[in-house]
Amino acid sequence: MKIKTTYTATDVHVAGEAYRIIKDVPFSYYQSLHELNEQFPIIYELEIKLLLNEPRGFAGLNGCLVVPPFRSGADVAVVFFDHDGTVPMQYGGIVAVLTALLESGQLKAKPSAKYNIETVSGIVTVTATLQDDEVKAVALKSEPYQVVKTNVPVSYLDLQAEVAFVQGDHFYAIYDKAGLPFDITIENLSDINQWGKKAIEALGGNHAFSRIILLDHSEKNKGKINTVTFRPDAYIVRSPGFGTLAACSTYLLENGDICADRQIENESIFNAKLIGELSTEVEGVYSFSFSARGFITGIQTYVLDPTDPLSEGFLLK
Incomplete structure (x- = not known):
């Protein structure tokens, strides 16, 4: 050699x-x-x-x-x-x-x-x-995050949904998992991958997104969410994501779905977790504090x- x-x-x-x-x-x-x-x-x-x-x-x-x-x-x-x-x-x-x-x-x-x-x-x-x-x-x-649009209708094949857009370190498109027939778990990876490809195609060239999030907030009252995040090339981001956590928290806070005075835990498809909490909020612009270990x-x-x-x-x- x-x-x-x-x-x-x-x-x-x-x-x-x-x-x-x-x-x-x-x-x-x-x-x-x-x-x-x-x-x-x-x-x-x-x-x-x-x-x-x-x-x-x-x-x-x-x-x-x-x-x-x-x-x-x-x-x-x-x-x-x-x-x-x-x-x-x-x-x-x-x-x-x-x-x-x-x-x-x-x-x-x-x-x-x-x-x-x-x-x-x-x-x-x-x-x-x-x-x-x-x-x-x-x-x-984190840097500031802000909801840009909500309830934007999208469709592709059998996918009929609404999406919210949040600007932060990336431009996030957030889909609500409610109504989908699978949970965000590693056992359902095949279904999640198929859904992700449809969600990306549904947005097509109409929106300049850089991350797509599938959000399960069914346990938001306990301070917990589950997410899976896709890049535009359909690759799944391996971490729960600091930006994903901030974007989803911004979306839920703006909708009044979670309290501003409690921590939010985001769990990934393979059970990794990140915790964040609201740091500041001024006129719909949110920043968050995180703690993590490498x-x-x-x-x-x-x-x-x-x-x-x-x-x-x-x-x-």
């Missing part, structure tokens, strides 16, 4: 969502994080394909590039990316990065427990709870053999 390029990455999952954190990309000089973010998909196209595509990665893997901070007061700067390029914000990525840096000793623990993470969306201040050098929880706040799943060195016929990898969805 010939080795042309090597990269060391730390893999972390947060409520089932996988993040690959890298620090040792080829050095290039940038005047700001925004400039790095803009150039990243072009300059680091090889790294994106090498580290996220199969056979080293998979369709749902997220990337986090950690670099020294550009702005005063920040502890670290992060560029989030996926197979299509950079992403403005990944709440789970914040948790993953902070967990990896603190538990590996690359970032020193602070007595205040507060850390400033520089992103293209601004500096995000989070609180990390450590015990025996292990990160037990990371607390952070788990390091591996530290690997990835290599590129120049004779590898699959050097750019592939994706099966």
